[in-house]
Amino acid sequence: MKAARFVEYRIPPSLDVTDAPKPRSPRGAEVLIRSVGGVCHSDLHIIRGEWKGFSDNLVRPYTLGHELAGWIEEAGEAAEEAGFKKGDPVVGSGGWGCGACELCQKGNEQICALYRLNNVPGLSTNPEWQGSYAEYVLVPTYIGLVNLKGTGIEPEKAAPLSDAALTPYHAIKSAKKLVDLGPGTYVVVRGIGGLGHFAVQLAKAITQSTVIAITSTEEKVDVIRKLGADHVILEGKGVNIVEEVKKITKERMADLVLEFWVTDERIAEDFRLVRPYLGVLIPVGLGYETTSIKYMTFSDGLAERHILGSYWGTAREVAEIIGLVKAGKVTLDYVKTYPLEKINDVILKLHEKRLWIEDKAFRISVK
Numbered sequence: 434m435k436a437a438r439f440v441e442y443r444i445p446p447s448l449d450v451t452d453a454p455k456p457r458s459p460r461g462a463e464v465l466i467r468s469v470g471g472v473c474h475s476d477l478h479i480i481r482g483e484w485k486g487f488s489d490n491l492v493r494p495y496t497l498g499h500e501l502a503g504w505i506e507e508a509g510e511a512a513e514e515a516g517f518k519k520g521d522p523v524v525g526s527g528g529w530g531c532g533a534c535e536l537c538q539k540g541n542e543q544i545c546a547l548y549r550l551n552n553v554p555g556l557s558t559n560p561e562w563q564g565s566y567a568e569y570v571l572v573p574t575y576i577g578l579v580n581l582k583g584t585g586i587e588p589e590k591a592a593p594l595s596d597a598a599l600t601p602y603h604a605i606k607s608a609k610k611l612v613d614l615g616p617g618t619y620v621v622v623r624g625i626g627g628l629g630h631f632a633v634q635l636a637k638a639i640t641q642s643t644v645i646a647i648t649s650t651e652e653k654v655d656v657i658r659k660l661g662a663d664h665v666i667l668e669g670k671g672v673n674i675v676e677e678v679k680k681i682t683k684e685r686m687a688d689l690v691l692e693f694w695v696t697d698e699r700i701a702e703d704f705r706l707v708r709p710y711l712g713v714l715i716p717v718g719l720g721y722e723t724t725s726i727k728y729m730t731f732s733d734g735l736a737e738r739h740i741l742g743s744y745w746g747t748a749r750e751v752a753e754i755i756g757l758v759k760a761g762k763v764t765l766d767y768v769k770t771y772p773l774e775k776i777n778d779v780i781l782k783l784h785e786k787r788l789w790i791e792d793k794a795f796r797i798s799v800k
């Protein structure tokens with residue numbers, strides 16, 4: 434079968450589109466899917482050699498692609514008993530957990546204690562679990578899947594729900610456990626791309642906060658307003674983000690700040706956007722392996738300011754987002770699909786930050 438494989442570190446980034454062995458038949462809880470892969474910026478970090486602590490351990494050639502959807506080609510016996518049948522459209526998540534450990538049983542399959550077994554398709558050092566940039570992808574358990582049958586949502590559009598929408602959704606839900614996002618509160622979304630464009634919509638959908646989006650791309654401003662942002666700050670030369678947020682929030686500052694492009698410099702600035710009392714900063718984007726957060730001061734501690742880690746999300750949460758899509762609160766209009774053979778064009782556009790300008794899309798799926 435055809436697959437887009439990580440062979441070596443490259444700048445500009447590209448994969449080898451080549452023949453790869455078709456995955457074996459699924460056993461037990463496993464499911465074999467005719468694949469649609471969402472092209473995620475994390476894979477650019479890997480190909481460009483920015484996460485070598487992790488990616489040096491991948492057995493190359495390795496098929497990347499952790500954002501996935503598709504149609505079931507064959508289901509293992511246990512998966513079939515759980516209702517996953519040949520031909521069903523499905524979408525993945527980050528919840529490839531065992532289902533049985535303490536973390537899984539409390540609904541945290543994305544950080545399963547047995548996750549160390551490393552069974553994530555497209556992000557696994559075990560070559561058994563290749564990713565979704567291929568005609569077929571084998572997934573380790575139906576626990577991480579949501580059946581799309583009856584939703585009217587096509588896998589081509591759904592693939593980004595498994596990461597680009599899920600990751601910010603999980604982050605906002607985690608923040609809500611710490612901070613009230615009711616009337617009179619503010620959420621800042623900084624960095625409007627694949628994840629950020631969903632974050633704006635999700636913040637509008639599941640909080641009562643005023644949403645302030647921050648982008649450095651002027652061409653995106655109108656569409657960000659259309660996605661529901663109450664305010665858009667265009668950052669660039671001479672714009673003081675802290676002062677802008679102070680003005681909009683009348684000095685309150687943001688109850689929640691979601692950052693999607695994580696660097697040391699940006700995070701330092703982001704933390705100054707956070708409301709001093711109980712406010713939360715979540716670096717949602719994964720940034721660089723060397724990124725560290727060391728900005729908590731004495732007064733931040735006294736005011737109970739939070740910095741919160743957040744990672745991916747579960748199948749249950751994908752099902753919740755599907756509800757929001759069906760209710761018209763989240764649009765998949767800015768997801769576009771290309772043939773798998775074109776993946777290197779997509780990767781190059783992402784690398785050169787041309788995707789929005791050329792495609793008017795925030796996320797691309799390939800099949």
Ligand SMILES: [Zn+2]
Nearest residue numbers: 473474475596
């Ligand atoms: Zn991703």
Ligand SMILES: [Zn+2]
Nearest residue numbers: 531534537545
């Ligand atoms: Zn587990």
